[in-house]
Amino acid sequence: MKKAVVLYSGGLDSTTCMAIARNQGFEPYALSFAYGQRHSVELDKARDYAPLIGARDHMVVDIDLRKMGGSALTADIEVPKDGSSEDDIPITYVPARNTIFLSFALGWAEVLGSSDIYIGVNALDYSGYPDCRPEFIESFQAMANLATRAGVEGNIPYRIHAPLIDLTKAQIIQQGVALGVDYRLTHSCYDPDSAGRSCGSCDSCLLRLKGFLEAGLIDPVDYIS
Amino acid sequence: MKKAVVLYSGGLDSTTCMAIARNQGFEPYALSFAYGQRHSVELDKARDYAPLIGARDHMVVDIDLRKMGGSALTADIEVPKDGSSEDDIPITYVPARNTIFLSFALGWAEVLGSSDIYIGVNALDYSGYPDCRPEFIESFQAMANLATRAGVEGNIPYRIHAPLIDLTKAQIIQQGVALGVDYRLTHSCYDPDSAGRSCGSCDSCLLRLKGFLEAGLIDPVDYIS
Numbered sequence: 001m002k003k004a005v006v007l008y009s010g011g012l013d014s015t016t017c018m019a020i021a022r023n024q025g026f027e028p029y030a031l032s033f034a035y036g037q038r039h040s041v042e043l044d045k046a047r048d049y050a051p052l053i054g055a056r057d058h059m060v061v062d063i064d065l066r067k068m069g070g071s072a073l074t075a076d077i078e079v080p081k082d083g084s085s086e087d088d089i090p091i092t093y094v095p096a097r098n099t100i101f102l103s104f105a106l107g108w109a110e111v112l113g114s115s116d117i118y119i120g121v122n123a124l125d126y127s128g129y130p131d132c133r134p135e136f137i138e139s140f141q142a143m144a145n146l147a148t149r150a151g152v153e154g155n156i157p158y159r160i161h162a163p164l165i166d167l168t169k170a171q172i173i174q175q176g177v178a179l180g181v182d183y184r185l186t187h188s189c190y191d192p193d194s195a196g197r198s199c200g201s202c203d204s205c206l207l208r209l210k211g212f213l214e215a216g217l218i219d220p221v222d223y224i225s
Numbered sequence: 226m227k228k229a230v231v232l233y234s235g236g237l238d239s240t241t242c243m244a245i246a247r248n249q250g251f252e253p254y255a256l257s258f259a260y261g262q263r264h265s266v267e268l269d270k271a272r273d274y275a276p277l278i279g280a281r282d283h284m285v286v287d288i289d290l291r292k293m294g295g296s297a298l299t300a301d302i303e304v305p306k307d308g309s310s311e312d313d314i315p316i317t318y319v320p321a322r323n324t325i326f327l328s329f330a331l332g333w334a335e336v337l338g339s340s341d342i343y344i345g346v347n348a349l350d351y352s353g354y355p356d357c358r359p360e361f362i363e364s365f366q367a368m369a370n371l372a373t374r375a376g377v378e379g380n381i382p383y384r385i386h387a388p389l390i391d392l393t394k395a396q397i398i399q400q401g402v403a404l405g406v407d408y409r410l411t412h413s414c415y416d417p418d419s420a421g422r423s424c425g426s427c428d429s430c431l432l433r434l435k436g437f438l439e440a441g442l443i444d445p446v447d448y449i450s
Contacts, residue, residue: 063286064287068286068329068333095333096331107325110320110321130372130373131373135371136372139364139368140368143364146355146356147365148355
């Protein structure tokens with residue numbers, strides 16, 4: 001089986017993305033980041049879930065985005081609740097995050113001898129985050145093929161797969177269910193309680209709940225209220 | 226003064242690069258990485274030297290490239306001595322390293338409100354390392370302008386400056402001397418002793434010594450032999 005590096009947060013999108021990579025014939029190597037998340041519960045769940053959802057290996061890279069600041073997800077800025085973030089680019093945007101994540105994925109892919117990287121960005125994200133747009137993904141792929149041995153030695157070129165990019169949250173959930181994804185083994189909340197229950201009111205929870213509602217399904221994870 | 230993020234290892238090239246950024250009217254923000262270097266002396270020296278060579282601020286980002294492996298600089302592979310590395314791409318090549326470094330520089334630049342990034346790659350590097358070639362730098366710049374707010378909101382586009390890219394080591398040293406760089410405040414060796422003295426025989430020392438020789442100058446750092 002060919003290897004693919006799959007960027008994996010433990011959330012709904014990246015878990016669905018891993019199921020798609022498997023369905024497309026790849027052996028997934030899950031890559032997560034410890035980057036000063038507000039709650040380590042996100043990472044703990046990703047560690048628990050990765051083998052259960054079929055990752056061949058799971059690497060967690062420690063990077064320190066807190067020093068850099070500039071986002072509600074890594075600095076001491078309040079996470080917006082109940083859809084109160086009104087800027088074009090959400091305050092939860094982390095500068096250059098997907099560029100940094102894909103760069104590590106590229107390095108690991110090169111070491112593994114893999115030429116395929118999966119990232120679970122989607123239409124809902126790219127309405128707000130610049131580094132989730134299709135033109136960014138294409139541009140990163142072009143750069144990746146100049147950055148590596150493949151660009152010098154003429155190996156198989158890298159492909160950055162973004163299979164969710166045109167899908168709504170509801171369509172992602174429907175596709176995941178069709179591939180047998182158990183969404184209890186996912187975590188989306190930016191601001192969970194100490195027991196790991198989702199807040200139900202951060203942007204990420206609101207998008208997730210709306211997705212399940214529109215898909216006509218019940219979200220199996222636990223919510224505080 | 227405009228801000229520029231300067232990738233800074235404490236070595237000869239990046240120190241010269243910082244002097245050039247200052248000479249071009251920028252206030253340099255030095256960015257270094259703790260990435261499982263074989264000897265922390267390199268990073269200790271970078272910390273000591275950064276303020277002395279005019280950095281306005283110095284950020285050291287911890288990243289863990291050791292888990293990834295694949296290079297003599299981050300894994301348990303012997304550093305080649307006396308020019309014995311004969312592959313087209315040296316074993317000291319770290320997969321996707323400059324892509325990863327520039328990605329962090331991009332994130333910090335975005336937080337600082339800077340649109341200029343300096344990287345000290347040069348002609349000697351790009352004969353061996355794929356991510357030191359001019360076409361890689363241009364491609365990264367194109368990607369950067371799609372990855373960030375600048376790409377969405379039409380801010381000043383990012384420029385990736387590689388002012389050493391066409392220079393030999395001797396030319397870099399001559400340019401640095403003309404700008405007043407004190408090369409005692411630089412460190413290049415891949416394999417120094419516990420006192421921080423350079424080995425004089427790793428690829429990096431050999432290139433450096435050859436550069437000083439060709440520039441008709443004496444290297445002021447201490448060597449073991």
